[in-house]
Amino acid sequence: MKKSVQKSFGVALFTLVVTGVCNSAIAKSEYFVSPGPDAQEKLQEAMIVAEPGDVIKLDAGVFALSDGLSLDVDNVTISGQGMNKSILSFKSQKAGSEGLLVTSNQVVLKDFAVEDTKGDAIKVKGVDGIAMIRLRVEWTGGPKTTNGAYGLYPVQSKNVYIDGCVAIAASDAGIYVGQSDQIIVRNSRAEYNVAGVEIENSFNADVFDNVFTNNTGGMLVFDLPNLPQQGGRDIRFFRNISKDNNTPNFAPEGNIVAIVPSGTGMIVMANENVEIFDNEFSGNDTMNVTVASYFDDYDDDTYKPTPKKIHIHDNVFGKSGLKPDSGMFGTIVNETVGTPVPDVVWDGVLPLMDYVFFGQAEGDKLAMHDNKHLADSRPFGNANMIMHVIAPIFHEAKFDLETYNKSYPSLPEVEVIIRGRPAQELMN
């Protein structure tokens, strides 16, 4: 059954083949696009004329593209021959602030690469259901300030699934999920980015079985003010490896990640209910994990700058914190807690009334237990930042872990549903 597509769309350009036996009610067409001088137009036309259920297949080879691509049809699959075979190259991009923009629901992207975009590599905005499977996003010249900001960039979305992906040399975050809900990031690798992975202003995320190496900072969980969605919460990081993240920070000044000190395993900033367990941290020259409050001035009455209920357990901490970064953040860490920097550093910042009079509510406190500290560094440090700022001569950091030797119930597993079933099933 061949689908008729209006002539004026110039569909004669494609090879339109029919897949499978059409025993379902919905016809499913397949577009097959090969590299060549008209690949830009063919690919973009396929992404416009495709109908829900259709598959756009990318041939092996390098597609030299001059403009950003965009997809706005629900339930379309774009599928290549492999992340090192089907390559969308934006080396000579003239326009478009990203390589590929997806604004439709239930889309599956798999087995291709996006290279050298002028801005972000793959942005997905405001959708329900996006799967990014075995994709590679990379700036092939290595870490440079002139690289695009984000590699994989789903934002304001629900049901986000990232599995088996690779992100290299983004000048912000290799994998960034912002203002989203119901998120899984797994089996992926991010290296030579400023941030390996960043979960920002998001709810219900599971980040597990990933490897973050040679970034400036491996894993970030941030919450920022003045955004449509804030109050980041309910996030689990487990079975990840975050090691040797010592690439000098190359983010353009002004971006929040520009403050991340080189040599950071993980930063949790603001957020509530973050569970960090079974991870391996080592070789991060500034520190393995820091739990911090938002530090800048802001004008937003609804924003909560201090982290709550951060639960760190059963992790393995190797040697780290021997050479803190000489930038502002690293210097403060060095000045307050000294080297070797403890494996987990809390900035100790609380709302001022709590800091001076009441202390932190027991139910909000940082909880740490059953971690393995392989090096002989101190397991924990409270940098006591407020005193450091207001009365440095009275400042002393605290290293006593006992107050925080407590536990919270484990957070529930996150389920991501795409096309009516658990997203893991899309892997095949």
Next chain:
Amino acid sequence: MALRIFRGLLLAVTLLTVALNLPQAAETVNDQLLMAKKPVRYLSEYGLFLDKPARIPNARVISYDLNNPLFTDYAQKLRYIYMPENSAPAPYNESDVIEFPVGSVLIKTFAYPRDFRSPDKDISFIETRLLIHKKEGWKAYPYVWNADQSDAKLKVAGKRIPVSVIWEDGSKGTVDYAVPNMNQCKGCHVNALKEFAPIGPKVRNLNRIHHSDAGQRHNQIAYLRDLGFIGGGPDKASEMPKVPEPFTISDGNLFDRSRSYLDGNCAHCHSPGRPADTSGLYLNFEENREVHWGVNKPPVAAGRGSGGHLVDIKPGRPDQSILLFRMQSTDPGIMMPELGRSLIHKEGIELIEKFIKALD
């Protein structure tokens, strides 16, 4: 009365021109084709204009202008709205885009004069965009003009067109004009419900003297109301909201003219519920929370678009403001707006520079 004479005159001129100008297109607008699911291949098939080159609008195809138009590489823009006979007027609405009923068409032609020193002569049409309000919602179709200017053809996947021009200072140049693909149209033309929607025709943008009514000082909204295109609203123009023309000094103070410029050039994405609301930067005219229109606001996902600056607008310091930096760039990873320009807008930059300098 004056209006009737004017329209009579227009009809006479039209008939004369049509008689002299062959080949001609349809004599009435083809509502059936406009409402069909698929777009036609050639613009002339819709009959929105009496002539194929689309210089003479058909009946009920009414030209209009905006107070704060978007900058598109110095292209001239000819705007028309069409409403079928017996359409109910679009209700007057001060807060959002006027909702023209099913059957309406917004028409915008992008054109360049051969020489900007004589901007009214030798004008070539590049592209005509239609926004058609069909039963299933608004649809956008870009039509690209052929070299001999005899008709325009549908182009859904976008196109780059080099346009040779002579600038006002006599220098020669080429504009790398980009016709957007249908998805790029939706990049801006989307409302808070993620539906395709017009951007420009709001009361505050339309509240101005109608250009074809020289001498009569007829307000454009009143004019559209007389034609039955808009229904309701105050009688007096002064009682309707208005944004000033950004580059007409007598039209408003520096602050209002600058906010009007930002509204026209940025707010289609940078306002609540729109495509760039992820940044929390809202440049719509009515936004009055300083941090949200950029004052001392740190960027969220600017990447190298920050240019090394810490905030969107640093009062008194245009040289340290991300907003101005991104207006000054043509690098796709930095520039704003993301689409629709390959040149910088010198006059816009001068305005915003003054505006930021004057803030404290």
